[in-house]
Amino acid sequence: MTVDATLALVPARAGSKGIPDKNLCRVGAFTLTARAVRCARESGRFARVAVSTDSEAIAGEARDEGAQVIRRPAALASDTADVVDVIAHALDVLAEDGFRPDAVVLLEPTSPLRTPAMVSDVLDRLADADAVFTVSPVPVRFHPRKQFWVEPDGRARRVAPDLAMPVRRQELTETFVQNGAVYAFRTEMFRAHRSIFGPSPRATVITAPLVNIDTPEDLDEARRLTAAETGR
Numbered sequence: 546m547t548v549d550a551t552l553a554l555v556p557a558r559a560g561s562k563g564i565p566d567k568n569l570c571r572v573g574a575f576t577l578t579a580r581a582v583r584c585a586r587e588s589g590r591f592a593r594v595a596v597s598t599d600s601e602a603i604a605g606e607a608r609d610e611g612a613q614v615i616r617r618p619a620a621l622a623s624d625t626a627d628v629v630d631v632i633a634h635a636l637d638v639l640a641e642d643g644f645r646p647d648a649v650v651l652l653e654p655t656s657p658l659r660t661p662a663m664v665s666d667v668l669d670r671l672a673d674a675d676a677v678f679t680v681s682p683v684p685v686r687f688h689p690r691k692q693f694w695v696e697p698d699g700r701a702r703r704v705a706p707d708l709a710m711p712v713r714r715q716e717l718t719e720t721f722v723q724n725g726a727v728y729a730f731r732t733e734m735f736r737a738h739r740s741i742f743g744p745s746p747r748a749t750v751i752t753a754p755l756v757n758i759d760t761p762e763d764l765d766e767a768r769r770l771t772a773a774e775t776g777r
Contacts, residue, residue: 550647553585558622559600573771577654582610588661651728655758659726667727675734676746680721701748725757
């Protein structure tokens with residue numbers, strides 16, 4: 546994808562029941578919001594990096610890191626708000642500003658161990674796909690509704706949620722779970738299907754350690770894994 550046609554969107558609302566002010570928590574030298582923005586900027590693949598938020602503190606953090614701030618309404622900042630609606634709102638706001646990206650990369654702050662190389666790899670794979678997302682290998686019985694089979698060409702197929710259990714081990718193949726690191730999709734597909742996956746998504750496998758922060762324990766693990774890093 547060309548740089549002038551691609552948006553990095555960081556959804557970072559204020560509220561969080563599990564970890565207060567989660568998106569302002571620090572992992573290493575930077576907050577989760579700052580790390581997401583920095584990862585996008587360091588990849589060098591985006592015309593714009595935007596942060597969608599309802600928080601003045603997060604907005605300030607985003608501006609300090611060179612991102613555009615999109616102030617989301619309260620209706621899109623609740624626990625039940627759908628990220629699809631957040632993305633649609635951001636695209637509408639940017640369109641009013643004259644920017645209509647061909648592709649969007651969603652970078653959730655809760656995945657602080659993602660790297661610019663991961664982002665670039667996903668964007669490269671989007672060249673011949675409508676949607677690409679990152680997955681990690683998992684045991685076959687782990688989070689069945691989030692498991693995918695990945696075809697040799699990268700196409701991702703959901704493991705049937707009603708798959709009979711238990712299954713004979715000799716019948717099982719390696720499965721993967723979406724890890725929340727990177728989601729990329731073409732804007733036209735998103736508008737048509739109101740989905741970041743669409744009808745025929747592709748997946749790219751990441752074997753490096755990743756943490757998707759939901760709990761204080763997840764935050765501690767992310768900090769542990771980055772303790773030896775400098776400036777991240």
